[in-house]
Amino acid sequence: MTLFFSGCGLLGLGEEKGNSSSKIPEKGSVSGGKAMKIVVINSSPHSDDQSTSKYLSSRFIEGAKGAGHEVFAFDAANADTHPCRGCDKCGMDGPCIFKDDIENTLMPKMLEADLLVLVTPLYYFGMSAQLKTIIDRFYSRTSKLHGKKSIFMATSYDSADWTMEALSTHYKTLVRYMGWQDVGQVWATGCGARSLVERSEFGDMAYKIGVNL
Numbered sequence: 001m002t003l004f005f006s007g008c009g010l011l012g013l014g015e016e017k018g019n020s021s022s023k024i025p026e027k028g029s030v031s032g033g034k035a036m037k038i039v040v041i042n043s044s045p046h047s048d049d050q051s052t053s054k055y056l057s058s059r060f061i062e063g064a065k066g067a068g069h070e071v072f073a074f075d076a077a078n079a080d081t082h083p084c085r086g087c088d089k090c091g092m093d094g095p096c097i098f099k100d101d102i103e104n105t106l107m108p109k110m111l112e113a114d115l116l117v118l119v120t121p122l123y124y125f126g127m128s129a130q131l132k133t134i135i136d137r138f139y140s141r142t143s144k145l146h147g148k149k150s151i152f153m154a155t156s157y158d159s160a161d162w163t164m165e166a167l168s169t170h171y172k173t174l175v176r177y178m179g180w181q182d183v184g185q186v187w188a189t190g191c192g193a194r195s196l197v198e199r200s201e202f203g204d205m206a207y208k209i210g211v212n213l
């Protein structure tokens with residue numbers, strides 16, 4: 001059983017608009033009470049204390065760690081990363097030609113993780129290039145990343161009900177292709193500045209997803 005909340009910061013809780021409703025799991029329903037290995041992928045170039053999306057992930061991490069889960073956080077915007085070149089040397093099942101932070105640090109953590117948390121600011125109604133760079137590099141281990149649990153969190157300036165539609169559809173399609181189980185979503189519209197996201201209900205939603213796992 002999952003609780004759904006509207007993705008628009010200007011709408012009341014429980015009201016659904018568009019296809020981007022935030023989603024919080026019921027307590028213990030995801031982990032069954034066992035400690036999970038969680039990888040959080042941040043992708044905002046803003047600093048930790050200015051970023052709106054990193055505020056959400058920090059609240060999620062606070063909740064998840066408090067509930068006894070192990071969390072590894074990756075900073076895609078400041079790490080050494082390279083976009084997939086489509087060379088196919090990996091054959092979708094092997095090492096990547098790039099020996100960067102994705103291959104050496106993030107990929108081993110993702111392969112052993114139970115849950116992947118993708119976090120992004122909304123950029124032109126999609127995810128940041130920094131996050132897309134990571135996702136395209138899934139190519140080298142697509143089948144090994146199959147079957148994970150996943151969470152998506154995004155922040156945006158706009159608050160119209162269609163603001164997150166394209167991104168939430170992309171996430172839904174990714175979940176389907178990767179054979180993932182989506183266990184939580186936060187679509188924090190109307191949150192273009194740190195003060196706005198801190199005043200919104202979305203930080204508490206992110207915390208609750210973490211603590212409820």
Ligand SMILES: Cc1cc2nc3c(=O)[nH]c(=O)nc-3n(C[C@H](O)[C@H](O)[C@H](O)COP(=O)(O)O)c2cc1C
Nearest residue numbers: 044051052053121122123124125156157158191192
């Ligand atoms: C390149 C760029 C593109 C953006 N595109 C959108 C957009 O399409 N819709 C929107 O509502 N906000 C857009 N924004 C605003 C950001 O989503 C918003 O400021 C967000 O809170 C930034 O999150 P961060 O502080 O974690 O980076 C854009 C910002 C930038 C820098």
